[in-house]
Amino acid sequence: MTEEATDLMDTARLWVVRASEPTFTLWDDFTAxxxxxxxxxxxxxxxxEEDAWTGALLAQPEARxxxxxxxxxxxxxxxxxxxxxxxALAASVAAAVALLTxxxxxxxxxxxxxxxxxxxxxxxxxxSRVILNGGTRISYDADGERExxxxxxxxxxxIRHDASDPFVVMVDDTRLVDAGTVFNVVxxxxxxxxxxxxxxxxxxxxxxxxxxxxxxVLKRDSAHGPVRLTRADPQSVGSWNEGVLHFDNATLAEVxxxxxxxxxxxxxxxxxxxxxRYTGTLAVDGPAETVMARAAxxxxxxIRDDGEHWEMTLRNxxxx
Amino acid sequence: MRESDRLPGASGPATCGRGMASSTMTGxxxxxxxxxxxxxxxxxxxxxxxxxxxxxxxxxxxHELWQRVAAPPRQPIxxxxxxxxxxAENMMRDVRRSQASRARRQFEWHEVAxxxxxxxxxxxxLIARERLREVQAALAALGPRVELVFRRCRLEGxxxxxxxxxxxxxxxxxxxxxxxxxxxxxxxxxxxDAE
Numbered sequence: 001m002t003e004e005a006t007d008l009m010d011t012a013r014l015w016v017v018r019a020s021e022p023t024f025t026l027w028d029d030f031t032a033x034x035x036x037x038x039x040x041x042x043x044x045x046x047x048x049e050e051d052a053w054t055g056a057l058l059a060q061p062e063a064r065x066x067x068x069x070x071x072x073x074x075x076x077x078x079x080x081x082x083x084x085x086x087x088a089l090a091a092s093v094a095a096a097v098a099l100l101t102x103x104x105x106x107x108x109x110x111x112x113x114x115x116x117x118x119x120x121x122x123x124x125x126x127x128s129r130v131i132l133n134g135g136t137r138i139s140y141d142a143d144g145e146r147e148x149x150x151x152x153x154x155x156x157x158x159i160r161h162d163a164s165d166p167f168v169v170m171v172d173d174t175r176l177v178d179a180g181t182v183f184n185v186v187x188x189x190x191x192x193x194x195x196x197x198x199x200x201x202x203x204x205x206x207x208x209x210x211x212x213x214x215x216x217v218l219k220r221d222s223a224h225g226p227v228r229l230t231r232a233d234p235q236s237v238g239s240w241n242e243g244v245l246h247f248d249n250a251t252l253a254e255v256x257x258x259x260x261x262x263x264x265x266x267x268x269x270x271x272x273x274x275x276x277r278y279t280g281t282l283a284v285d286g287p288a289e290t291v292m293a294r295a296a297x298x299x300x301x302x303i304r305d306d307g308e309h310w311e312m313t314l315r316n317x318x319x320x
Numbered sequence: 321m322r323e324s325d326r327l328p329g330a331s332g333p334a335t336c337g338r339g340m341a342s343s344t345m346t347g348x349x350x351x352x353x354x355x356x357x358x359x360x361x362x363x364x365x366x367x368x369x370x371x372x373x374x375x376x377x378x379x380x381x382x383h384e385l386w387q388r389v390a391a392p393p394r395q396p397i398x399x400x401x402x403x404x405x406x407x408a409e410n411m412m413r414d415v416r417r418s419q420a421s422r423a424r425r426q427f428e429w430h431e432v433a434x435x436x437x438x439x440x441x442x443x444x445x446l447i448a449r450e451r452l453r454e455v456q457a458a459l460a461a462l463g464p465r466v467e468l469v470f471r472r473c474r475l476e477g478x479x480x481x482x483x484x485x486x487x488x489x490x491x492x493x494x495x496x497x498x499x500x501x502x503x504x505x506x507x508x509x510x511x512x513d514a515e
Contacts, residue, residue, distance in 0.1 A: 010503060017498045019409060021480045027368060027405040034371035041373050045416065050506045058475055062449050118486075121476045129477075244395050283396055 012043035016051050061127055113137040114153070117264025117288070119241070128167065131156040131241050154261060156185040156238035161199060172223060175204040183212075184238040188257060190223040197237035203227070206242040243285030252276045252299060252312060259295065263288040263310060270313040273301055354389035357400040358382075364401075365408055372412045381411050451512060458504045462497075465489075469497040 015033065018024050034040050057063060114120050116135040123129055124145045132138065136153025148164075149170045159167045159178045167178040171187045181199035186192070194203060195217045203210040206224055214234040220227045236246035245258050253274035260267040262284035282295050292310055296303040301312045351359075358365065362382065369378040385407055397403045459467045464485070472483040473494070484494040 009506070010499060013502045013506070014495060014499045017480070017495050019501065022406075023402075023479070024406075025399065025402050027402065028364065031364075031368045031371045041371070047502070047506075048413065048501060050414070050509055053509050054474065054502065057452065057455060060448060060452070062445075062452055063475070069457060084431070111501075117481070121478060132505050139489075229475055239395070281396065283398070285398075 008039060008043045009047065012040070012047040013050070016047045020051075026089060042058060061125075067189065070138050090230055109139055109141055111137065111139040114263065116260060116266075126160045126162075128160045129158045131158070131238070133240055134264060136261070150185055150187050152187055154240070156182070156184045158182050173206075177202040184236065189224075190221070192218075192220045194218045195232055195237040197234045240284065243283060245282045245284055247278050247280060247282070249277050249279050251302065252278060255282075255299065256312060259284065259291070259310070263291060265308070265310060267303075267310040268312065270311050272314055273312045276300070351393050352389055352406065354393065354397070354400050355386060358386055358389065358404055359402055361404065363405060368405060369408055369412070372409070374412060374415075378414075381408070381415075387409065394444045398505060453507075454508060455505065458508055459501055462500055462504060466500050469494050470501040474501075 010301045011033075014031060018026065021031060032217055034044065078250060098297050110122065112122055112132065113126060114132045114134050114136050118134050120132045121129055121133065122138070126145070127146075130138065130148065133154035133156075137151040138148055138155060139151065140148040140152075147168045147170065157167070157169065157178065159181055161167075161178060161181055168194075169178075169185055170174040171185065171192055172190070174192065175187065176183070176194060178199070178201055182197040183199070183201045184195045184197065186194075194201060194212060196212045196214050198214055199215075201212045203212060203218055205220070205227065207227075210218060210227060210229070212218055215231050216238075217232045217237075218227050219230065225304055230248070232248060233246070237243075238264065239246055240258070245255075245262070247258075253269045255278055256267040256269045256274070259282070265288065280298060282291075282298060284291050288310070291304040291306075292305070296312075299312070300315060302315050304311050304313060365385070366378050366382060369381055374381055385404065388407065389404070459470055468487065469483055472478045472486070473480055478486075480494045480498070481491055484491045488495070
């Protein structure tokens with residue numbers, strides 16, 4: 001290949017990389033580049049084929065396993081490199097990076113914790129994905145990945161279903177058994193909320209098991225309290241992962257908790273605010289200031305930054 | 321259920337040719353926000369579709385796009401124009417893919433007569449594994465950051481902007497890292513294809 005052709009392919013690959021990012025906006029520049037020479041479109045199509053080839057390669061279960069060895073398997077020597085790199089970077093970046101530790105005792109217990117405001121995707125050996133919202137901690141045994149403990153926070157589980165070896169999420173003494181594919185779990189204190197997007201989940205608490213189907217949302221306020229069943233749009237389950245929160249008659253105290261996971265700092269519902277209710281959608285992508293500025297008028301409150309917290313106050317309340 | 325399934329009949333009143341604006345005004349469906357952006361930016365979108373290789377089908381594709389955005393979006397869209405460009409890009413990819421698979425089917429039809437020996441499953445898995453190892457080695461040779469960026473963006477599905485923020489580098493250096501990784505993988509693809 002001539003040097004010119006090599007350069008052209010490189011430019012085409014850069015356009016593929018750029019255009020695959022959801023926030024890409026340079027469509028007119030891209031158009032102009034394509035129009036500049038008929039060879040550009042052909043190069044772009046070739047780069048797309050390469051990209052599809054790479055995608056197919058990575059979709060094989062072996063790919064997950066191979067790359068995972070580098071990252072999370074305790075014995076792999078190269079794991080240290082990732083870890084050291086991550087540590088150094090964490091120090092240089094203001095936003096805390098997820099903590100991945102291997103317990104010195106016990107089996108290969110993997111603990112993953114996200115800082116508030118941080119999302120992280122954990123890919124398991126079989127290709128199942130667990131997407132962690134901010135302020136969340138999970139742990140699992142690297143040798144037995146079909147059971148995971150959610151210590152606190154919120155996670156969206158996209159599980160490759162295996163009827164002979166169902167995936168289980170433990171929240172305290174409660175077992176959530178995957179009988180399908182995609183479900184979201186929020187745990188804080190003793191409260192628990194489970195939403196199902198696809199497939200089915202079996203909730204095994206103290207009482208009779210409850211079968212949850214797409215659109216079912218199970219809520220429990222305390223460890224041994226009664227469970228309530230409500231309905232939600234299955235597509236909205238786990239939508240925090242796309243930067244959108246849906247609320248259906250939620251108290252502002254609940255809204256504050258969800259905003260906190262997205263915003264990276266505690267969000268408090270001030271006097272007289274926590275009991276108010278909200279139904280609607282909040283976009284939580286972008287900087288926390290923007291998120292709060294957008295949310296406040298929708299929630300009908302004032303959201304003030306006191307340096308440590310975001311505080312929601314009644315709109316007419318005088319500042320203290 | 322997908323948005324398109326809820327359209328009140330695929331043969332709705334909206335047409336997207338030259339008379340698009342007038343026919344929508346007389347149509348029964350209200351014009352959605354995305355559709356009004358499409359109307360205003362019609363020329364830019366058509367130019368893009370043309371540059372992307374749509375040729376005389378550009379108008380038809382824009383019509384299809386018009387119908388796709390006839391239902392209000394389920395979630396708020398931050399940048400409607402980019403949304404439309406992206407949808408147009410995806411349509412071009414779909415067109416290309418269906419052309420390619422049609423060509424492949426015809427090709428395979430000829431191949432059937434020859435009945436090529438299939439490799440045993442075990443052997444194929446072995447080759448796949450060996451190739452993956454080569455891929456991994458090629459990426460590792462580019463240095464830990466390129467490898468990290470590639471893994472985050474391509475394997476874990478993290479967006480480039482998030483990866484850039486997590487790693488503490490600019491978006492353009494993440495783009496260049498991915499470009500390097502893809503260049504190396506293209507080299508391997510050419511090698512494997514020749515084997």
